[in-house]
Amino acid sequence: MTQYTIYRDADLDGYGAGASQISCSLPGPGYSSSNTDCDDTDDAVYPGATEDCFDGIDNNCDDIFDMNDPSCTYCGDGTVQRPNSSGVNEVCDYPVSSCSADCTAINWTLLSLKSYWGFNSGNANDSWGPTYDNGILEGDASIVTGGRNSAYALSLDGLGDDMALPLQYVTDLLAPQFTLNLWVRPSIALDRPTFGFKDSSQWNYANPFSSYDSGLNFANGSNYQRLQPGLTESSSSSWTMYTIVDDGTYYRFYLNGTEVIDHTFEDGYPDLIEYNPSHANTRQFVFGQSGFSNLLAQWYNGRYDEIRLFNRGLTAQEIRMLYQSY
Structure with missing residues (x-):
């Protein structure tokens, strides 16, 4: 007598799950010879x-x-x-x-957009996060015509000006996950965007997330350096999209929607992310300078536009979609 191994198919989608049973006949309705259904309560879910x-x-x-x-x-x-x-x-x-x-x-809600500075109204308002205050223009920072995707952009002269964020945003930039996506067009050839926690005198200890000419800095929970190479230089003749992702396990970097695979942590350091936010949570985050108050106090000369902060790590396909949408 032929025996058949069958499995309960509770949702009648043709795929079963759970413990096997022995039958003397081929499986009928409610049973299947396959146990590969990952949700036997939903008939729309099956291999x-x-x-x-x-x-x-x-x-x-x-x-x-x-x-x-x-x-x-x-x-x-x-x-x-x-x-x-x-x-x-x-x-x-x-x-x-x-x-x-x-x-x-693009459905920005599904992408978990937290804040957005598009400068579309000629100001530095966060036009997405209604509970937050707006960007603060410091020094000679100004909103000018000639944006990436609209009439306006943030313009910085590299001589001590920036756009600072109120302290509420610091929580998002020290969260278990986030994505920072922005467009830049430097005024000088082959420059990098700068950002960081303002008035920091130490590396990771007080400035756990910062960009400057020679490195991209991340927290490690103690007072020693943990650096990436600097963000890829961008041309003064065109806009460049940078995306920095913290997905809860790794930092990932994208240039114009493509992951830059040579930006790996220095030898000897694991990729696991750790934070020491107590040394940064009273400092403003600024775009246009590295945040440092010492020799690494580097300023950016050029334009920013379409700055978006998400409260989760976006996937590679989502980042490619952002780039393709322009």
Whole structure:
């Protein structure tokens, strides 16, 4: 007599789960010869199902969900489901058909956008985070015409001016996860954007997240250096998008939507992120200078635009989508 190993298929999607049973006949409704269903309570979740790229669920049971799944790419780069203006997922299948405005529009709430400085109204207001105060222009910092994606941008002359953030933002930049995304166009050739915690005299101890010409600095919980090479230089003839991601385990760096793989921690230091925020949580975070009050007090000469702070680590595909949206 032939015996069959079967599994309970509670959601009737053709895939079972749980403990095996022995049957003398092939499985009928409610049973399956496969035990690969990762959620036997949902008939839309099973191996080979279409991945919904924004629902927080591993729909196709490959242990990868949402935009991390390789099947999820963006309009102009393959096929993706995205929530349209009615909140319903719409399939964008460029170049097979043209992409609608719903497909190309970015849902900033789903990307966990925390704050946004686009300078679109000719000021330094945070136009996304209503509970926060606005940017503070210091020195000769000004809002000028000629932005990356709008009429205006933040202009700095490299001689002691910056845009400072109120202290509320420090919590976000010392959180377990964040993403800082910004566009810059230097006024001099091959320059780097600078930022950091203001009036710091020590390296990681008081300035745990900063950018200057020779390095990109991160906290390690003690008073010794932990440096990356400096952010990649950008040309004065065009805008460049920088993205710095803290995903809770690693720092990752992107230039124009592509990860810069040679920016690794120095030999001898693990990639695990640690913080010592008690030495930075009373200092303002500033764009346009490195934050240091000593010889590393370097200033940026050029423009900033489209500065966005997210309260989670964005995926590589999400960052590529940000770059492609311009």
